[in-house]
Amino acid sequence: MRKFFKALKNKINSFTYTRQEKRHSQVGAPELWKMKRDFQIGFLKKERLKPEDSLLDIGCGTLRGGIPIIEYLETGHYYGIEARSETLEEGRKELAEAGLEHKSPVLVSSPDILKVNIEKRFEFIWSFSTLIHMTDSILSDTIKFVGAHLLETGVFYANVNIGTSAERTWQGFPVVWRPIAFYQEVCAAHGLALEDMGTLRDLGHTSKIESQDSQRMLKIIQAH
Numbered sequence: 001m002r003k004f005f006k007a008l009k010n011k012i013n014s015f016t017y018t019r020q021e022k023r024h025s026q027v028g029a030p031e032l033w034k035m036k037r038d039f040q041i042g043f044l045k046k047e048r049l050k051p052e053d054s055l056l057d058i059g060c061g062t063l064r065g066g067i068p069i070i071e072y073l074e075t076g077h078y079y080g081i082e083a084r085s086e087t088l089e090e091g092r093k094e095l096a097e098a099g100l101e102h103k104s105p106v107l108v109s110s111p112d113i114l115k116v117n118i119e120k121r122f123e124f125i126w127s128f129s130t131l132i133h134m135t136d137s138i139l140s141d142t143i144k145f146v147g148a149h150l151l152e153t154g155v156f157y158a159n160v161n162i163g164t165s166a167e168r169t170w171q172g173f174p175v176v177w178r179p180i181a182f183y184q185e186v187c188a189a190h191g192l193a194l195e196d197m198g199t200l201r202d203l204g205h206t207s208k209i210e211s212q213d214s215q216r217m218l219k220i221i222q223a224h
C-alpha cells in the first residue's frame with residue numbers, strides 16, 4: 001500500500017518537474033540532481049583532476065555528473081559508457097542544451113562493457129552510483145575493463161554499499177550490498193588494489209538520505 005501511495009505521489013509530482021528534473025529522474029531522485037552534479041565535479045577537483053587529464057565515466061547516464069566534467073576537461077578528454085541507449089540519448093540532449101557539443105566527448109552505449117572498444121588508458125576512471133547496480137558477474141567484467149584501461153599512475157573512484165541488506169531493484173537494476181573484502185578480491189583478481197576513502201557524507205555528499213550518504217567511496221589503483 002505504501003508503495004502505491006509513493007508511486008502516486010511521484011506521478012503527481014512529475015507534472016511539476018522542470019525539464020532537467022524530468023531528464024535526471026532517469027538516474028535518481030529528481031530534486032537531488034544539482035547536488036549530485038556539484039558533488040561529482042567537486043570531488044574530482046579535490047582529487048586533483050586536471051583539464052589535460054582524460055577521464056572515463058562508467059554509467060554516465062544523462063550526464064547529470066558529466067556536464068561540468070566535460071566543460072572542465074580539454075576537448076575530447078571525456079569518455080562515457082552507458083548501458084541504456086535511451087538514457088544516453090537524454091545525455092546527448094543535455095550536452096547540446098549546455099552548449100558543449102564542441103568539447104566532443106566520446107559517448108558509448110553498451111550494456112556489456114567488454115564489448116566496448118576504447119584503445120586508451122586513463123588518468124581517471126569514475127563510476128558514480130553505478131557499481132551498486134551491478135550483478136557480481138557484471139562487476140567482475142567492469143573491474144577487468146578498468147584494469148586494462150587505467151594508466152600505471154591512474155586512479156579509479158567508485159561508491160558502493162558496504163555490508164549486508166536485502167537486495168532491492170531500481171529501474172530494472174539490482175541494488176547490491178557487499179562486504180569490502182568482496183571488492184578487494186575482485187580488484188586483486190584483476191591486478192588492482194583498493195582503499196576505502198570513507199562515507200560520501202564525509203566527502204561532502206548531502207542528500208539527507210542515510211542509505212545514500214552512508215555509501216563508501218573506493219579509491220582503486222594498479223597493484224604494483
Ligand SMILES: C[S@@+](CC[C@H](N)C(=O)[O-])C[C@H]1O[C@@H](n2cnc3c(N)ncnc32)[C@H](O)[C@@H]1O
Binds near residue numbers: 027066111133
Ligand atoms: C544511478 S545512475 C548514475 C548516473 C551517473 N553516474 C550520475 O551520477 O549522474 C546509474 C547509471 O548506470 C547505468 N548502468 C547500470 N549498469 C551499467 C553497466 N553495467 N554499464 C554501464 N552503465 C550501467 C544506468 O543505466 C544508469 O544510467
